[in-house]
Amino acid sequence: MTTTQKFTYDSLFSERSEDTPVRKVAHAKYDFAVAYPAPETLPMYGLIDALKAKVDSDGERVAKEMAYYPHVFGSPELREFTSEKLKADRDIDVDADGIVLTAGSGEAIALLIQALTNPGDVVLTERYVYGGTLTQLQKFEADVVGAPIDELGLIPDALEETIKRLTAEGRKPKWLYTISENQNPTGSTLPESRRREILDICHRHGLPIMEDECYIDLRFDGEAQPAFRALDDSGIVMHVASYSKLIAPGLRMGYFVASPELTSRAMSFKHGSGPNQFAAYAITGFLKEGLQRHRDTFNPLLKEKSDAMQRGFADHFADSGATLSKPEGGCYAWLTMPEGKDISSIRDEVFEGGVGYLAGPNFAPNDDGQNCARLCFAFETAEKNYDGMALLAQLFRKHGVM
């Protein structure tokens, strides 16, 4: 049957549904707007070899497991490996049953947000924070407040002042989200002494901490600082991390560790089974053999790329009054133009001119950051990072912000 009359859903949509057009992803010639490393760094053959080795050596079990839906916490083998990795790398004691694998850490964050947040609840983050978490918090109607930061991340005294001020206003914060290692978007790593102070503050005010270590494996300078969860196993810390940036976002594999009662609540928002079992075989096999080797090839490359962007900045932004953060890992550097220089409103023109970046307001719960931008150094080559900074300076001059 064919009919020319178009069926309309206008009066049928649920109240909670929103029109959500699929965003078109366009790439500038120098693409500093993306959020992942270059595709050529992904260990495709390492993953394929690991998968094949697993099927060859354990085919019967693989066939059996693949014929069922995965455990709701995800592959037991990958949880076992993750438990060993957390102990070895982060001194976190948690057994496989205390780890929940998720479809990327984005899902882990969403489950925990829903377990803890009613509409109107105040949630604290860094002043500039990963846009994906910010969007999720806003979707679940949290009242998100960015706490003051400096080049090292959250400032404990200022955090406590913020908690006291909000409490006095009748907006007592409920919990804190922090990206304490290689922060997105600023690149900062929070020193151990500040972590200890923040733990004290959060205990005093009854605020759980969600630490997001999405970039923990991407370190090329300095030392990782102890995880909040390693410093405190009272249950106040939720630990979230991901295999996206270490291996590939396309695998969609992340995880969280939380106290049993919180995990049980978070799982009430889980739909269906655990994440992709096929991806879990590849990740487990690949990392069991080659985790350190992979980090040892990947991170020097990231350093080379980061250094090139820093050189480009030093050579082409001298005397501009701008600053560029100096990350010790991760994928991003944070550009701050002098106060009053709006690089947010000229983003599209600069993109047309050949340089893509994400403007500060994408990361700003307090609606500021118009003079800031996140620059991803992980995607383009070192040479393009340098040249892209030269072009960016030229475009900023053309548009009168430099």
Ligand SMILES: Cc1ncc(COP(=O)(O)O)c(C=O)c1O
């Ligand atoms: C800080 C941070 N957390 C979590 C995520 C989510 O990543 P995924 O869902 O791929 O694990 C990202 C992605 O960019 C991120 O930057």
